[in-house]
Amino acid sequence: MTDKVHLRTPVKTYDNGGWVDVELIITDSDLVIGKKSISLKEIEDLEDIDIEGVSCIKIKKDGKFIIKLPLNLHQQVFKYIAFNLKADKFAVFFLSSATVGGVVSSGAQWEKGYFSVTDEGFWFLSAKNQKRIPIENLGSVKTDLRDVGGKQRKVLVLSHVEKSNVVTSLVLCPESTLEMLEGYLQRLFEKHKPAIKLSDNEMEILTLIYSGLDFASIENIAGMSTDELNSYYDRLVDSGLAKVVKIRKEIELTPHGVSMVDKISKR
Structure with a gap:
């Protein structure tokens, strides 16, 4: 028995830094993107992403496939895949x-x-x-x-x-x-979750970063030298609790870091 075709539309796929025009066909059980057929039940995850200001759908299955749909079809396709992926x-x-x-x-x-x-x-x-x-x-x-x-x-x-x-x-x-x-x-x-046990100084620094203070302000409040605070920043970045956003080691918290502050505030 042949699967019912729910949608057939031209789309663009993002490949090697550029866009390629292909056709997308959606059936009861598969996505066909150009010459590539993907079983819906083998799709590992799905994500709405932005590439060069363009709203796209990233499909994870043995790697990733990025497609750009006509705007009027984007949400419809995203919803269909989300309800039918492997989960x-x-x-x-x-x-x-x-x-x-x-x-x-x-x-x-x-x-x-x-x-x-x-x-x-x-x-x-x-x-x-x-x-x-x-x-x-x-x-x-x-x-x-x-x-x-x-x-x-x-x-x-x-x-x-x-x-x-x-x-x-x-x-x-x-x-x-x-x-x-x-x-x-x-x-x-x-x-x-990151495998890290924070010292009192690190918990203080994490909380100060979350409050929006910059490096110099934290340096003054914590009473630390630049090298000492840099070493703490390095540890927070290496552990996955923060990421570098400026050359001078200005960092912002990752979701793990924000969650850690939430726990610290409840103690």
């Missing part, structure tokens, strides 16, 4: 971005959909939204009691980083599924 998918209710930076989001609403987990990220999938959170942006996983519809319900609380803010999202599902998801995500989190 463990669970029917849930979720509240995405319930809090942002510790402040309750006024517009956040519970949605019925799926919680989907790949090797590199997890997804909140609904008819309206398909949101991917990289595992490296995950700060903590726990269960807690929250008021849902006037009743105290056990939910999965996920702390993650978005645009340098600590965001909290909630997942509601049967308790047996909840416990399995918590264990699953904890194992992924442990696998990806």
